[in-house]
Amino acid sequence: MKDKMLRKQTDKTFFSILTASLIILYTNAFQYNVELSKKLASYCxxxxxxxxxxxxxSCGEACQRVEPLKDLISHTNSNDSSYIMGYDQQENAITIIMKGTNPWCIADWETDLTTEKIDYPKCESCQVNKVFYEMMQDIQEVLKKDFLYLRSQYPQSKIYVTGQSLGGALATLIVPEIYLMNQKKSIDAFYTFGSPRVGNLQFSFWYTSKRYFSKSSARVTSNKDIVAQLPPRSFPFLYTHVGHEVFYKKFSNLNEYIMCEIPEDQECSNQYTLELSMKDHGSYFGWNWAFDIFTC
Structure with a gap:
């Protein structure tokens, strides 16, 4: 009973703060580009x-869905934290893709399930998932070098950052770093797919107050996706999502979705707390992610 009362109070505080921040700080309309979203999911x-x-x-159907990135850079470190980045000629965009959770890698799923937090140095009282943050730090310096190299090659290009599953969490943490590397200019697009929660309420509020460091952002979710409900919101974990949510009940029609400006809105994925699905996590845009990953 005590836990339920605390959660209700936390929810009330959350919605009050986030609603106020959206009214005062977020003046641009929440826009979602379906075709760009699909393309970034393809790169994920x-x-x-x-x-x-x-x-x-030459990675099978996965590569056939989207054009090759020019000057492609692929990096994996000893802790399996990895990313790819390159130049998208059609979009005129340097595109940074953080690798997500391997469907059959137990260590990756253990990472998604971890709940320990660590203080986040960029904002007061902010905490983020300890393992996510350490994974981001492991690749931060080499990613910076790779990004600045591509930036020197394509100085007038846009910047896109994306990631699916665990990659969505890492993308969330790397975006403020890219923002600083880009001379504190907002990146052009920041989209995640099936991302777990990254930090606490204060971190979510801080991210909102910075307008997600991007001109366009969307946290895309799929029906009862189990990873989108991790780590838990409930006491004692108290994690909170960041960002605008684009919620798909199904992907048979990509233009049928619900847009929720406030994280944890009951109209979107947060309506599900007990009925969760692994299948929904691996079927974004109607693709069989496990099969495509296995065959690529």
């Missing part, structure tokens, strides 16, 4: 493929 799927196949862009 490609990011799981082996480096050899990526260099030749």
């Amino acid at each position: 799927l490609v990011s799981y493929c082996s480096q050899n196949r990526l260099q030749n862009w």
